[in-house]
Amino acid sequence: MNTTYYLACDLGSESGRIVLGVLNKGQLSLEEIHTFPNQTERTNGHLCWNLEALEKEIFIGIEKAARLEFPISGLSANSSGCDYVLLDRNNRPLQPPACGGNGYDADGTARLLEKLPLATIYAETGIPLMPLHTLFQLEADQQADPAMFLRAERFLPMADYLNSRFSGVAACEESLASTTQMYNPQTHAWSPKLVAALNLRGSMLPRLVPSGTAFGPVIDQLRKYPAMLTTRVVASCSHDTAAAVAAVPARSEQRWAYLHSDARSQFGVELNAPIMNSLARESGFTNEVGLGGSIRFLKCGAGLALVQACRRSWEAAGQSYSDDELVLLATESGSAKAHIAPEDPRFHEPGDLPKRIASFCRETDQPVPSTPGEVIRTVLESLALAHGETLRQLEAITGRELEVLHVVGRGARHELLNQLTADVTGLPVVVGPVDATAIGNILVQALALWHLKSPDHLRSLVASSFPTRILKPGRGFDKKIRERFAALTDLRHAVV
Numbered sequence: 001m002n003t004t005y006y007l008a009c010d011l012g013s014e015s016g017r018i019v020l021g022v023l024n025k026g027q028l029s030l031e032e033i034h035t036f037p038n039q040t041e042r043t044n045g046h047l048c049w050n051l052e053a054l055e056k057e058i059f060i061g062i063e064k065a066a067r068l069e070f071p072i073s074g075l076s077a078n079s080s081g082c083d084y085v086l087l088d089r090n091n092r093p094l095q096p097p098a099c100g101g102n103g104y105d106a107d108g109t110a111r112l113l114e115k116l117p118l119a120t121i122y123a124e125t126g127i128p129l130m131p132l133h134t135l136f137q138l139e140a141d142q143q144a145d146p147a148m149f150l151r152a153e154r155f156l157p158m159a160d161y162l163n164s165r166f167s168g169v170a171a172c173e174e175s176l177a178s179t180t181q182m183y184n185p186q187t188h189a190w191s192p193k194l195v196a197a198l199n200l201r202g203s204m205l206p207r208l209v210p211s212g213t214a215f216g217p218v219i220d221q222l223r224k225y226p227a228m229l230t231t232r233v234v235a236s237c238s239h240d241t242a243a244a245v246a247a248v249p250a251r252s253e254q255r256w257a258y259l260h261s262d263a264r265s266q267f268g269v270e271l272n273a274p275i276m277n278s279l280a281r282e283s284g285f286t287n288e289v290g291l292g293g294s295i296r297f298l299k300c301g302a303g304l305a306l307v308q309a310c311r312r313s314w315e316a317a318g319q320s321y322s323d324d325e326l327v328l329l330a331t332e333s334g335s336a337k338a339h340i341a342p343e344d345p346r347f348h349e350p351g352d353l354p355k356r357i358a359s360f361c362r363e364t365d366q367p368v369p370s371t372p373g374e375v376i377r378t379v380l381e382s383l384a385l386a387h388g389e390t391l392r393q394l395e396a397i398t399g400r401e402l403e404v405l406h407v408v409g410r411g412a413r414h415e416l417l418n419q420l421t422a423d424v425t426g427l428p429v430v431v432g433p434v435d436a437t438a439i440g441n442i443l444v445q446a447l448a449l450w451h452l453k454s455p456d457h458l459r460s461l462v463a464s465s466f467p468t469r470i471l472k473p474g475r476g477f478d479k480k481i482r483e484r485f486a487a488l489t490d491l492r493h494a495v496v
Contacts, residue, residue, distance in 0.1 A: 004451050005070040007033075007231075008441040009058055009077035009162060012240070013100065013263065014038050016054070018061030019435075020068070021442035023451060028443065028465040030435055033068075034061030040099050048096035049083065049158070055165065059221075066225035074445035075218060075228075076236035077162035078243045078437060081179025082132050085161040086141070089153045091170065095145075097158070098137055108140030115197045119281070124191040126276040126287030127181045134180035138198055154204050159238035166222065167233035169215040172206040175242035178289040183208075185274040185287045185295060211237045211246075211291045212448035236444040237291055241266050241298075243440030246291040247433065248406045249463035252456055255403045257394060259421070260436070261411025263305035265383065267390045268298025275397060283393050291444060291455055297398070299390050302342035304411055306379050309353040314372060321372060327416050329373030336374070336381040338366035339481070341488045343386075364488060384420035385477065385485040391425045405429045408436035415471075422473045433466040 003024040010017050017035040021028055036057035039050040065072065086094045109131040112121075118129055127133065134157065142149045156164060157176045164170045177183040177190075182198075184191045190205050213235040222228045237243040241260050245268075250256040260266040274287035274295045288296040311321055321329070338361045340347065346356050354375050361368045361378075369375045395401055405427045407418050412434045422429040433439055439462060446452045452461065 004073045004446065006074040006442045006445045007062060007065050007072055007076075008236075008438045008445075009061070009075070009159075010240070010438045010441065011077060011079040011158065011162070012038065013080060016057065017438075018058065018065060019438040019442070020065050020070075021438070022070075023442075023446055026461060026464065028439065028461060030438060030442075033065045036061070038099075041096065043096045047099045049099050051085070051093055051096065055162075058162065062222065063225070066222070066227040069227050072227050072231045073451070074214075074234045074442075074449055075166055075231055076234045076238075076441055076445050077159040077166070078236065078238050078240045078441045079157070079159035079162070079176075081157065081176055081239050082134050082137065083158045084134050084137065084155045084180075085158065086148070086152050086155050087161075087170075088151055091153070091164070094148050094152055095141075098141075100132060108136040108138070108143065111143065112136060112139050112197060116193065119278075121181065121194065122281045123276060124184055124193050125181050126185050126274045126280075127179070128281060128284050128286055130181075135182050135194060135198070138200065142198070142200075152204060154206050156206055157238070160206065160235070163215070163233055163235055163238070166218055167215045168219050169233070170206055171209045171213070171215070171235060173209055173211060173213065173235035173238040174289045174293070175211050175291075176238040177208055178287070179239055183289075185289055186276070188293070209235050210293065211235070211242065211289070212444045214448045232449065234445040234448045236441045236448070239288070240437045242288065242290045242296065243438075243444065244408050244436035245270065245296055245440070246444055246455070246458065247436040247440035247462050248408055249430070249433070249459055249466070249468060250404075250406055252459075255400055257391065257402045257405050257427075259387065259405060259407045259411070260409045261303060261407050261414070261417070262409045263303050263308070265301045265303040265387065265411070266298050267301065267387055267394070268296055269394060269398060269400065269402070271295040271297045271398070280397055283397065285393070285397065297394075299393070301386055301390065302347065302383060304383075304414065304417070306342065306347060306353065306383070307376060309347075310357075310372070310375055310379065313352045313354055319372070326372065326376050327414070329371070330376040330380060331416055333371065333373035333377045336369070336378045338369060338378055339382045339385060339485050339488060340378060342379075342382050343489070380417045380420055381477075382485070383417060384424045385482065386489075387421045388424035388477075388482070389486070389489070391427070402427060407431050408433060410434060412436075419471050419474065422471045423476050426473050426476060428473065429471040430468050431471060432468040433462065435466075439466070
């Protein structure tokens with residue numbers, strides 16, 4: 001097979017990058033071509049994407065890659081879900097799109113729940129309540145500026161908007177559509193009930209396409225580069241977690257789960273059909289679409305953002321620690337004497353997180369961690385215990401006894417958290433690859449362009465191209481610790 005080249009536009013919450021993927025003799029290698037900060041700005045008091053600055057950086061990165069003069073076969077963008085761009089009839093943005101929620105989407109949530117009960121919304125979408133979902137953002141924006149919505153031709157989620165800028169084709173890829181809380185994973189279509197509740201014109205809904213849909217050539221602005229004369233834009237897995245899960249180097253004969261570990265922890269399994277019963281809803285599980293129409297049945301929980309928030313708090317007080325230093329201090333501190341409920345709202349608001357952890361421990365009659373090492377150990381053990389709870393819920397809801405856990409994403413670098421997770425779950429933990437999102441984006445492009453044979457071929461190529469390591473479960477957490485943690489989790493709404 002000839003060497004083939006692909007570009008991934010990987011847009012994260014804090015930064016973006018253009019990554020070159022090179023597929024040669026059954027091996028994939030990556031090279032970061034251009035990185036840039038997430039371009040955001042305050043508009044009317046709300047945090048929004050600065051699309052002009054963002055697109056400028058993206059096209060600079062694509063130009064850098066094109067000037068390397070490798071013939072680029074594919075180009076695709078991925079992003080997190082929920083945020084969207086509202087477009088006029090000339091495909092121009094009508095306003096700066098919200099970044100991570102627009103600050104008044106809670107009002108949209110309240111209004112929609114007056115029209116439809118939460119149970120109905122879950123029965124239509126398989127997605128639990130979260131105010132920053134596209135559904136609620138659309139309601140809030142529509143109420144804030146009805147005249148603008150009358151001028152709107154359509155909306156597009158962020159990565160799909162970028163793919164439309166590359167190709168001129170406006171469509172919504174299903175993995176990203178499934179995170180809007182407007183998509184029905186049983187019918188594989190937009191939910192008429194939710195569209196009606198929004199009073200949204202049907203013409204505003206973008207056309208849906210499966211993961212791995214090849215659109216066609218790039219726009220003329222990019223075709224001026226010889227390296228991009230035959231480049232095709234692909235709607236890969238436009239949602240970043242969908243791309244990461246596609247790149248999990250799992251073996252089909254194993255019963256495996258995945259943990260996409262980053263600022264948030266997304267822990268789940270891949271299913272052939274959604275599970276949308278009351279137990280799944282009450283347990284907070286979501287049904288999102290993955291490669292080949294598979295279902296990512298997962299729970300999104302707190303993650304390493306808690307560690308970074310602690311680090312920033314100490315830095316503001318004049319104490320600077322690297323990530324490696326914090327892990328070493330946490331390791332040396334020994335087992336935690338206290339734990340927190342990671343989903344307690346207080347831990348996800350701006351402010352002094354170590355002080356809030358101390359307050360939580362006092363309120364729940366636990367020893368207060370007094371050093372940075374003890375604080376981080378408390379956080380990491382709490383995250384691992386939450387992973388254990390999620391595993392037990394997954395097995396109970398799916399009826400599937402799991403054999404192995406794959407950890408991908410930036411958290412794959414976090415040896416201590418991953419070992420604690422192995423200890424809590426009792427499962428061997430296969431760690432890596434770190435760059436799963438970019439890898440998945442690129443290899444789904446290769447699959448769409450017939451350079452790979454199947455999703456199983458994709459996963460085996462990941463396994464042979466990128467190193468992984470296996471962490472075996474060690475001494476687990478005793479029953480008293482698990483019971484105490486479960487009680488803390490039950491109390492998290494009561495201790496404010």
